[in-house]
Amino acid sequence: MTLPAADIAEFLGAAKDLAASAAPVALRHFRRPLAVEAKVDTSPVTEADRETEAHLRAAIRARFPDHGIVGEEFGAEAQGAAFVWTLDPIDGTKSFLSGHPLWGTLIALSHRGRPILGVISMPALGEVMYGGPGLGCRLDGRPVQARPAPPLAEAFVMINELPRILAAHPAQAARLLAAGRFPRAAADCYSYLQFAAGWVDAVVDCGLQPYDWLAVLPLVEAAGGRITDWQGRPLGPESDGRVLAARPELHAELLACLA
């Protein structure tokens, strides 16, 4: 089923409004003392996470009462609806907790399980990227796309979660660090924004949850990139959290590196 263009335009406008209205909620807690709790998986949780997600959920419910919502902090509601919003209120909690500005709010909309638009909002930078299949990809309103892929030996590869990849996949980590012109230890959603804006050539990532990649996927694809797991399979609910994004030709070279 193809969605009417008017609907998509309304959803995209709503997603941008959501990002803009949530930014000050998260920023209120940034660089201020806050209570850090340990979740089962030891990732830090903050009041900012919860307040931001609660704000986004209330805004979505008010505007689209028949849509579903899935969020990192408060689980799923109406997950069987045709349209489902997926929220990661603060992607990059470690950055947030250390005064580092590269944390973002991720907002995705799926239609019958297919991601149709995504938003990466960077409140501390005042930058926002949005788009999806058929919508293109825009950074602060300006159309952007991934740059032509160089050969791997010349590529600028962002290695997200390097400590985790080293621990869980040491052979692949060693090959990644030896490949590319500028292997770079990085983290979280900003690497994908850099890719879709045409500033870096690839992102390798590990340990992602669907709420981490659902907003990123439509942006990467709209910018001309390919995004899969480390075996080249499409990302889906069963994915193992390992992610590779690049232009198709470099994507193939990196798949070999990650095999």
Added chain:
Amino acid sequence: MTLPAADIAEFLGAAKDLAASAAPVALRHFRRPLAVEAKVDTSPVTEADRETEAHLRAAIRARFPDHGIVGEEFGAEAQGAAFVWTLDPIDGTKSFLSGHPLWGTLIALSHRGRPILGVISMPALGEVMYGGPGLGCRLDGRPVQARPAPPLAEAFVMINELPRILAAHPAQAARLLAAGRFPRAAADCYSYLQFAAGWVDAVVDCGLQPYDWLAVLPLVEAAGGRITDWQGRPLGPESDGRVLAARPELHAELLACLA
């Protein structure tokens, strides 16, 4: 010899002026196509580096004609003068080249070899930190200091240049990654700004040149931190480029980890 307070105040004001006037010079090239050259050490050099340093040198010569200047791009002039400015026009060239906003301009002033003030200017963020011994440390005009050190097991440790440390010092890298609550792969001068602002507990670094650490040292010390090499020796012209910054008690724990 103690310097008159009026002189120090003038130098600090000048350093802030220098940082402010250099920011737009560097920003003109940020996120724009630029020619990347390979230096002997393969670090990328850009027109932005050279124009920013040339701008800073001209401004220093005009205001302090009898001062010496040492810079990353254009070497040393009057290095034997009582006062010597040390410049790193763009610390974080890889960030600069990849559209990533965490690159900075570093400005240090030494008197007879002793660093007396430092500036970390972050043009893409609009943030600036400045200070030195007896001057305190300020971020965007607000006094800041390092936070009380937690035990290492609870510490937020920034590991700069992790790929380089892994390659050159694998045993220490493994211990670092196993220590601390939030080991974090990071890079460049912003980690020190985070430390001096009280947002993280320690910075471990590798491969630094004097122009990388001369501006950072007075800020770390003014904020209450200790900064040495990995053996606990003071940083100096003979240092091997490995750097550790933390509050004294955590510094001692990390020295053991890096032994």
